[in-house]
Amino acid sequence: MTAWGADIQLYFYGVWRLMTGRQDGLRLLDISVDGFWNSFFAILVALPALLISWLTVANEAEALMLLPGSRFDFLARLVVSNVGAWVLPLVALGVVAPYVRIADRYVHYVVATNWATALVAWMMLPPTLLQIFFPHLEEISVLLSLILFFVTLFLSWRVTVAAIGRGPAVGTGVFFAMVVASVTVLLFLQSLLGVQIEGL
Structure with a gap:
């Protein structure tokens, strides 16, 4: 196993411990400046699982003759819209973090959330595979x-509460604000890029 592979496995284990209520999971994550930027590599780690689900959407759209343009173009727009919904709310939180008094936990939150989101992407893969191989x-x-x-959703809430470290009330507020922000950005980008398909 490569060093990066071992690191990813460690980070996944760390966020899994956070998801299961164990605060020591944060100690398994790299909460340094380099760790902050490296955590965005989680997008690439999640990409294979996400692409499979997006291919399923593209196949359904094509079968219903609702696919706007080529399949590659459709997938490319899905990548942009979903990555935007992942990253832009984190940027927005960075702007407001000093005003809501969580600036000192911002790096913790971003690192934990990035790796947790990648893990969730793989956790959500089995239903997609079931749909592909057993459509009946x-x-x-x-x-x-x-x-x-x-x-x-519950496990991600636990990660947020642990990473923010300000108690359940503040953590819950941040969690729901980020969920709303992510959904809003996703819908906006999908509409802007023309990948909102009625009926799917």
């Missing part, structure tokens, strides 16, 4: 997706 089990894959969505 669509109802089961949809139910599994819904269950995993709420489970990972």
Whole structure:
């Protein structure tokens, strides 16, 4: 295993400990300046899992003759919109962090969130694979997706509370603000880039 592979495994283990309520998970993450910037490599780590789900969306759009342009163009726009929804809210939080008194925890939050989001992307992959290889089990894959969505939402909340370190009230406020910001940015970019497809 390469050094990077070992690091990724360690970071995933760290955020998993945070997700399961163990505060010591933060000590397994690199909360340095280099660690802050390196944590955005988590986007590339998550990309294979995300691409599989996006390919499923593209296939469904193509089957319904709703695909705007070529499949490659559609996927490229999905990448831009989703990466934007990942990164831009973090940038916005960096701007307001000093005013909401969490500036000293901003690096902790970004590092933990980036690696947690990558882990969640892989956790959400099984329903997509079930849909691809066993299309007749669509109802089961949809139910599994819904269950995993709420489970990972709860686990991500735990990561936020631990990373912010200001107690459940402040952590919950940051969590919901970032969820709203991410969804808002995603919908805006999808609309701007023309990848909002009615019925999917």
